[in-house]
Amino acid sequence: MPSEFELIARYFTRPTPRTVLGVGDDGAIVRVSPGMELVISTDMLVAGTHFLGNGQTPADPEDLGWKTLAVNVSDMAAMGAEPRWALLAVALPEATAAFEAWISAFARGLFDCAGSFGVELIGGDTTRGPLNLCPTIFGEVPQGQALLRSGASPGDEIWVSGTPGLAALGLAHLQGRCMLSEPALTDCLAALARPQPRVALGIALRGLASAAIDVSDGLLADLGHILERSAVAATVQFDRLPGAALAACADQALAQDCLLGGGDDYELVFTAAPGHHARIDALARELHLTLTAIGSIRPVGGETLNLEDAQGRAVPILRRGFDHFAGTP
Numbered sequence: 001m002p003s004e005f006e007l008i009a010r011y012f013t014r015p016t017p018r019t020v021l022g023v024g025d026d027g028a029i030v031r032v033s034p035g036m037e038l039v040i041s042t043d044m045l046v047a048g049t050h051f052l053g054n055g056q057t058p059a060d061p062e063d064l065g066w067k068t069l070a071v072n073v074s075d076m077a078a079m080g081a082e083p084r085w086a087l088l089a090v091a092l093p094e095a096t097a098a099f100e101a102w103i104s105a106f107a108r109g110l111f112d113c114a115g116s117f118g119v120e121l122i123g124g125d126t127t128r129g130p131l132n133l134c135p136t137i138f139g140e141v142p143q144g145q146a147l148l149r150s151g152a153s154p155g156d157e158i159w160v161s162g163t164p165g166l167a168a169l170g171l172a173h174l175q176g177r178c179m180l181s182e183p184a185l186t187d188c189l190a191a192l193a194r195p196q197p198r199v200a201l202g203i204a205l206r207g208l209a210s211a212a213i214d215v216s217d218g219l220l221a222d223l224g225h226i227l228e229r230s231a232v233a234a235t236v237q238f239d240r241l242p243g244a245a246l247a248a249c250a251d252q253a254l255a256q257d258c259l260l261g262g263g264d265d266y267e268l269v270f271t272a273a274p275g276h277h278a279r280i281d282a283l284a285r286e287l288h289l290t291l292t293a294i295g296s297i298r299p300v301g302g303e304t305l306n307l308e309d310a311q312g313r314a315v316p317i318l319r320r321g322f323d324h325f326a327g328t329p
């Protein structure tokens with residue numbers, strides 16, 4: 001049975017060339033680049049709440065390793081920061097041979113994500129207990145240029161990256177709530193298991209976006225956070241939303257629910273002045289990433305968030321996503 005220190009050395013220690021001092025001492029040392037600010041975030045994954053319980057996913061430990069770090073990297077993307085360093089606090093239930101295989105696969109997925117986004121794991125904490133995974137991530141952004149939730153103003157356009165709703169549809173399929181067929185099935189399962197944080201987009205949006213957030217709780221719910229922090233309201237055009245989720249699933253009520261309220265996509269929702277529209281279109285081509293203008297910001301008054309069809313008629317928001325959103329002012 002490996003000791004705590006053997007586990008750390010075996011599975012959580014990799015070279016950290018961009019770090020002054022990594023794993024092995026009482027603390028890590030990093031040098032922040034001149035003119036940059038540190039952006040810091042943490043996101044905990046608890047067995048039974050976020051995975052491994054009740055048909056939750058990813059059950060595959062390598063995917064879970066990827067996702068554990070990816071959801072933290074996504075917070076850096078939403079801030080317009082370049083992810084640089086991470087700490088990993090873990091509680092592990094046991095160190096049996098079978099569980100070691102699990103840890104090994106988890107670490108592989110985690111370092112796969114770290115390598116993809118230039119993140120170095122520089123420390124953490126390892127204790128015995130019910131499985132719990134808690135990375136802390138550090139990123140850099142030029143002073144004063146971080147993207148905040150609070151900067152949206154009336155007249156701004158609302159944009160979303162990618163095709164929100166696919167991850168939630170993938171989960172619905174795994175839970176037997178719908179039957180997806182290829183090729184949509186592959187796309188939905190990939191979106192769920194291996195979310196791709198939009199780091200390059202976040203960095204490119206510095207100075208361009210007035211506000212940004214990553215979609216972890218659902219498109220409308222997370223847009224709601226921008227509205228709240230910016231003290232504005234919004235109108236979203238349903239017909240302009242990227243339709244991949246609606247095309248993927250015959251059950252249109254479920255597809256709409258996933259599109260508007262499904263979590264786990266880790267796309268970015270952002271706002272920008274209409275004068276930046278052409279530059280953002282160009283950015284989409286550069287990044288090979290769909291960017292869609294889905295509505296506009298308006299002053300507060302009446303409903304905080306309206307969903308409209310092409311004729312300007314209200315589209316009822318059916319389920320979960322809106323319930324989620326209803327909790328915010």
Ligand code: ADP
Pocket residue numbers: 008012013022023024025026027087088089090121122123124125126
């Ligand atoms: P301390 O005794 O000072 O609390 P630890 O024994 O907890 O230190 O950790 C020893 C070293 O291993 C430290 O550098 C710590 O940051 C690192 N470490 C512990 N757990 C992890 C982990 N899960 N991933 C990466 N580094 C870790």
Ligand code: MG
Pocket residue numbers: 025026
């Ligand atoms: Mg110590």
